[in-house]
Amino acid sequence: MAELQRSDADQLAYDEAFDRDGNVRPLYAAIVERFSNFDAAELRRREGIIEEEFRRQGITFTVYGDSQGTERTWPMDLFPRLIAATEWQEIERGLAQRVTALNRFLADIYTGEGAAMADGVVPAWLVHSSDGFERNAFGVSVPHDAHCVIAGIDLVRDAEGQYRVLEDNLRNPSGISYVIENRAAMTRAFPRVWEDHTVEPVGQYGRMLRTALESVAPTGAGDKPLIVILTPGIYNSAYFEHAFLAREMGVELVEGPDLVVDEHVVYLRTIEGLVPVDVIYRRIDDTFLDPVSFRPDSTLGVPGLLGAMRAGTVTVCNAVGNGVADDKAIHPYVTDLIRYYLGEEPILPNVETHVMWEPDQREAAFERLDELVIKPVGESGGYGIVIGRNATDEELANARAEIEADPRNWVVQEVVELSTLASMCDDVLEPRHLDLRPFVITGERTQVFPGGLTRVAMRKGSLIVNSSQGGGSKDTWVLAPQGETPAGT
């Protein structure tokens, strides 16, 4: 029988499967029992099935910095993460509320009157000094104000089990393909685990996204808009996902040179000639999108694309300039933005964040940097983060000097003891820290995709869950209301 370890009693983190006394939480009772019946060899065998399937199907990501262009299979942990129906309903409402407010904020900045800045909710200088603020997007409206069609909101659970928002990803959040492939892999490797639960399906993403993308097509596009996904190409780390989404939606997967712009209309180069494009779901960053407007050395983009976008003949999703709203420096203001635009109390709280350009907050943070998490606002993928309690005195001194030199570029967050869940490590299931990235789709309305990508730090004690830094993932089950295990059983 495989040993299923709960968190140490003195650990601060919230263990999702076991309570403080070491008893299995009701939500996890059936799955823990089922896993307890497998010995380590059996779990390894099933892990092998998943690994082999991922390799055969080419479900991989490319490792950057590797001259061989190595494709690594996506690491998936066997033990699933469960979310109860009632719990999910709360998360769902919270996410829809948050993304709605963020889209309102983006519309306010780029096509509105800048009301939130004028009313002092967010300092105008902070918005305009953001690397993500894009002058080229000024005056470019998006149907339904869906600046962010696809959002990935990173959630963590604190020591009390409360979900909190760690980061918003409003530019090019990736990972949805792994959510769907994880479910398929779980089904192949553990065909009987579904007997105990009714789980919300995940196969409908392609349809959901396509409907949203169709709804943001320009008015001249007719009822069958031509949608394409713009990828940097096969060497991009997320190429698998780009191809997956094109297949799931039934749209063309294009690279920059496949598109050409003439008189502010974007065309697709086909063997039959040039065909006008209505919606571009781009998976390349703003700065590579159009060498005329941004980086002239970009070979990934399409010359003249921004002109077409400004002329309103094509919709680019997510919209250009979204980076301003997911700037880590803006994050602390999002709860106020929810109150401001929607007149509602935020359902999901933020991870407590201190802004370094406020002298009081900065000085208070300097007093206890070794207890905090220091983040550069412009990085992603877990890069550049200093976790105070693991840092040397020298690293802390360096961080302090960098903050003093450019306070706008840094935020400091309270440590959240990310929740843990049993994960396969060697031959035992040990608790490992995890987060959750649900995906929120906005077209005519805002919808939350059930579950999301659970990322898990496979190194003991590590809080860094990014796949580029050795993190894995878990299949994430949102239980359907009728399938919920009654409390107390």
Added chain:
Amino acid sequence: MILARHADSLLWAGRYLERADTIARCVSVETNAVMHRQATEARLASRRLVQALGLQDEFVAAQVGTGPYAVMDFLVSDDSHPGSVVSAVQAVRENLRIVRDRIPVELWEEANSLHILMQSAKSVGAAAREQTGGEVSRMSVITARRGCRSLSGVMTESMSRDEGYAFMEAGRLLERSILTVELLKSGLGTGSDVFDGNRLLAFTHSLQAARRELGHSPQWHAVAKFLLQHSQMPRSVLWCLGRVELRLQDLAAAAGAVATARRRAGALRAHLEYGELDELLGQPEAELAYLGSALAELAADVHTSTVARSSLAEVHAQFVRPGDGRGRPQ
């Protein structure tokens, strides 16, 4: 509707698939022969095969060893040149990877699985492969042949007969025709390394079918007629060209740029179908040289037809919207 770049990838995926299949088959035939021959003789014949496959330069550059299985290894597992089975399979996989969103999932998975298997044989290393008496390469050949058949089956049974299929099939059949003509050349002459009729038929997967018509010891001339002009044999150049012409005809309806290639395919098909082949084969070298270059030009034409016309002057005249055929309202 198909992207020009995707059409090109499918064309090349088809060509490389045929190439991997043909080289693996030739090596398989040769390997059986090697075991029954003196080393020097076997090596000479293998060199002739290298020549027939157009890999002389790569062979010299690769400094292939002198062991009895070195040539086979060069043709199967050596990825330092693009002409080996392992390289061709990799090229199939890379081209299909570019279009993996539009081809059947199974087609991609078969190509990916075959690539992984071939890479694992490659990773053994040339010296170790030689030590096994060619065993590793022999297994790779079996794997490659099974894999190619499987790919071919998925392609035939699961792919929509759309433009993508047309390009992939055209690629396969053109490559097959080109290789058939090159292999036929290696049966001309009088040296001890010249392939006999049965060997040529085995290389082109036609031995069984030809035996019923030509008997057990067919002469080169009869084999050449069979492989060039047979109307029902999917390995014959005439049969291949007939299919290529049909595919190009489908494409030309929508893509005007294919018209040139279609005309050339038709002319070449007519040359084989209605030409006096007996007379033409009176000067076999000249006729094969003509066919070789005509097929190469045809392949180049098909490739060119996938290159998108980017002249913006054409935009206003001919852009189309799938479904309603109308342009964007101004």
